[in-house]
Amino acid sequence: MAPDHIVFWVFAPISVGSAVAVLVQRNAVHSALFLIVNFFTLAVFYLVLGAPFLFAVQIIVYAGAIMVLFLFVIMLLGVDRDESLVERLRGQRPMAILLGLGLAAEVFVTVRASIGLARGPADFDQVVNEGGNAEALSRVLFRDYFLPFEVTSILLIVAAVAAMVLAQERERARTRAEAEAFQVAGPGGGVRT
Amino acid sequence: MRTPISYFVALSAILFAIGTVGVLVRKNALVIFMSVELQLNAVNLALVAFSRMHGNLTGQVLAFLSMVVAAAEVVVGLAIIVNVYRRLHSANVDDASLLRW
Numbered sequence: 001m002a003p004d005h006i007v008f009w010v011f012a013p014i015s016v017g018s019a020v021a022v023l024v025q026r027n028a029v030h031s032a033l034f035l036i037v038n039f040f041t042l043a044v045f046y047l048v049l050g051a052p053f054l055f056a057v058q059i060i061v062y063a064g065a066i067m068v069l070f071l072f073v074i075m076l077l078g079v080d081r082d083e084s085l086v087e088r089l090r091g092q093r094p095m096a097i098l099l100g101l102g103l104a105a106e107v108f109v110t111v112r113a114s115i116g117l118a119r120g121p122a123d124f125d126q127v128v129n130e131g132g133n134a135e136a137l138s139r140v141l142f143r144d145y146f147l148p149f150e151v152t153s154i155l156l157i158v159a160a161v162a163a164m165v166l167a168q169e170r171e172r173a174r175t176r177a178e179a180e181a182f183q184v185a186g187p188g189g190g191v192r193t
Numbered sequence: 194m195r196t197p198i199s200y201f202v203a204l205s206a207i208l209f210a211i212g213t214v215g216v217l218v219r220k221n222a223l224v225i226f227m228s229v230e231l232q233l234n235a236v237n238l239a240l241v242a243f244s245r246m247h248g249n250l251t252g253q254v255l256a257f258l259s260m261v262v263a264a265a266e267v268v269v270g271l272a273i274i275v276n277v278y279r280r281l282h283s284a285n286v287d288d289a290s291l292l293r294w
Binding site for chain 2: 002004005008012015016019020022023028031032035038039042045046048049050051053054057058061062065066069070073074076077088092093095096097099100101103104107108111112115116117118119120121122124127128129133136137140141144145148149152155156158159160162163166167
């Protein structure tokens with residue numbers, strides 16, 4: 001049995017199990033912790049697939065930065081109240097699970113029909129990752145995909161400004177609909193602004 | 194590497210389906226958001242796997258760019274969730290129904 005086979009069959013069940021655990025946990029903090037486990041298993045798969053740079057980025061950006069942000073917001077909002085189990089749409093849950101299984105089955109069939117058991121070139125690390133994955137990746141990124149790379153920098157600036165504007169607390173002029181709701185419901189009723 | 198690429202793509206499909214079910218089933222906005230992250234990561238895994246199969250690095254560049262976009266998306270999305278929570282005092286998506294007919 002090849003080593004990457006063993007790695008795959010050890011980490012794939014952990015990956016799927018932690019993904020399911022994200023859904024079934026009642027507590028949002030536990031969901032976040034299982035999501036971190038899932039991100040780490042994906043990082044291991046990137047390593048197996050010959051992408052050590054993305055392995056590092058996955059751990060630093062996802063398991064590090066993004067999950068810290070998630071946990072920070074969870075603690076800001078407070079999670080001690082239980083999620084209500086009232087279903088607004090009857091039968092939504094079974095239908096959702098059924099459709100999810102259908103989606104997975106469809107992709108299975110498509111993958112089976114299209115790529116089958118293809119393995120890709122065996123000399124990936126020597127030819128494609130020549131000089132190291134980070135160097136090879138930057139060669140492609142800064143030659144062929146330089147414009148998309150620059151556009152993402154604009155996107156990041158816009159996102160940072162948007163987050164600051166959205167998070168800012170300030171007195172806001174009441175819209176007409178809100179003023180009417182306030183008059184109908186009286187002070188204390190309606191939506192708090 | 195002896196593992197067929199389709200194993201990784203199939204795993205990515207399973208993770209994507211789990212993320213989809215999470216978005217449809219859960220009511221907590223934060224958990225829904227985490228499920229979206231799960232879906233994004235599943236797609237990234239498929240991209241890296243296809244990069245391996247075709248023997249070039251375009252898929253890895255795409256996965257890298259999608260990670261950047263996901264980071265920006267998380268920042269804005271969490272800010273929106275915090276804002277909604279301030280208004281409604283609830284992170285339950287059923288409570289944010291002002292635009293419902």
